[in-house]
Amino acid sequence: MKTLSQIINYALPALYFFVVIVYYQIFKFQKRDLEKYTVPLLLVLLLFDGFSIVSRIIALKLMPLSTIFDAFSLLSFCVIFVYLIIETTIKNKSTGLFLVSFAFVFKTIAAFHFKWNAKSSAILSDPTFAVHASLTICGYTALTVSAIYAVLYMVQEHNMKKKKFDVVSLQLPPLAYLESMSIRSVTIGILVIGIGLGLGHIQAYKMFGKFWLPDPKIIISDLIFIFYFGGYIINKFLKLNSKWMARFSLLGYIILLASAISVVTISNSFHNFY
């Protein structure tokens, strides 16, 4: 199982890259005949990726969030999954290049940084932890999708203002769509991360008798949640313009990524207490 998982793991970035190329051809050269292949390709990608993640979990008895690279890997899977739903729902393939490219980068980083030595922890068999970990990664996926749509919104807004009618401008969906996708994803992200973090605190109470511990990842996660939640509430009541919301979503994501990377370099496991 471990060998098979390793083979698929190293083959996956190539498969991701292939899908990126297909979307690039559609976006840049408007190859409409390729459009019919995108959904089957995404399904194949998800199938292989899902198998890779599950086989790694079974072979090494790990949880999806055991290391930051496991988190990156699961994040890529979730981004593709969310994008597949978006593409099949709105029948617009023009944002695929950006989301799949993003997933490709994270999948590649993860694939070449995985450690393949088995280790087990008592906490991993706890169902509360499993739900906490899954919800948190789902929440981060939603924030990732929101940040990507925020970037696309800013690019398209700039193009519309400056009257630039290049390939990017002609291919991207309407501003209102990009804006609503970004805001909707942020809302889902805040809600899901909120529940995920809540469960994490319950987990901490069950294990250590305290709802809150001075673990750097807990501090960062809680601060990021407060940042997003605060921004969302401000926008809801002050009705700020779309560009503000896009900038906020992107800034939040940059802070999230920077914090996650810096915290990982400080501690070598997801939470110090494992």
Next chain:
Amino acid sequence: MNLEKVPFAIIGLSHHTAPVQVREEVALNVEDQKITLEYLKKSDYTQGCIVLSTCNRTEIYLSSENIEQSVLDFKDWFSNYKQCDYFNNAEYTYVHIGVKAVEHFFKVISSLDSQIVGETQITGQVKEAYNLALEMHATDSLINKIFNFGIQAQKDVRNSTYLCAGAVSISFAGVELAEKIFNKLEDKKVLLFGAGETAELAADHFSKKGVKQFHVINRTYEKAESLAKILNGKAFSLDQMDDAFDGVDIVISATSSTEYVITFDYIKQLGKKRRNTPLFLIDLAIPRDIDPAIEKLQGVYLYNLDDLQEIVKINTSKRTKEIPKALKAIDDVMQDWIEWYGTYSLSSTIGKLKNYFEQVCTNEINRALKAIPEDSTDPCDFDVLKTNLINKLVRQHIKLLKKTNGNPDYQQTHINLIHDLFELEK
């Protein structure tokens, strides 16, 4: 299979070959089309036909076993009917016969032969022409099949290329831009500043895209009211500007004013009321109606005639780039059609052969029945029928063999063919 011998032809003239005065003279209204179809239906030379007449082309599609004769017959009739000789003038008229005619039809229906390449109106016009011919029982199996393949060709072109994508007229470019800002136009409110033809045409495009709410503001209130009535909207006079702008998402301005009618200060003030919802302004007037400084405002998108012209230029060049892809799609359908025609032409020959034998047998049996007494039971009486039948059926082969007497190679080919055909011992 000789594809030049496909019994299908097209005779016509179009914007490529004839000026508008000529096209006008040969154009056929629905009544004329019916008369033409009626004539061709009765003609001895034509088995099937379609008559297509639009502002850019008049084309007659003919199916006939004697296609050259069918074309000539039509030309003569048409010259008399229309009292003009343009269809006999090679300068204006083109005639395609066989596979070239089929390919031309596919290009026409797919809008590759149109004045504005990729316009979708022509497909509907060809469908209408075909339906009229079908209603009048003027089509035959070959024309029906060519039409079906034509529909497939236009679908393939539309699905596999961007030939029909992007606005190629200024007023429609405005709609396309609005679709780049707003997700759906159905729930958007459009304000028309001015009630002239330009504003009306632009409003018509938006209406076709599902916009239902229109406000019309004009210096002369009566004009605003009259346009608002057509659009099912509300009319406003200039002193009701605030009411006219209430809840508006798109503004189209086309007045003859020499000063800006929509100023920077007004839109800036309006932005506060609108709580940052996007506002799209289209200035179709010369001189301009909308202060260009407005485009600096957040959430406001202003486009003038030059900007829209630029979009049209980009889209036109994009469509041109798609032509090779579209031609490839048509070529693929042509290959399918040729394959189909191979089977069709065989089945047509088989049918004719069967009819021939049936006719021979029926004739000989009828002749024999007259000669044989009604109560005859003598088998020898029926030998006459047998002999006559054999003579009739063999006669054609013998005639063919005798005809090739002077050409030994040709004769040998026929001898071999007969041996193969009837599995005779050599």
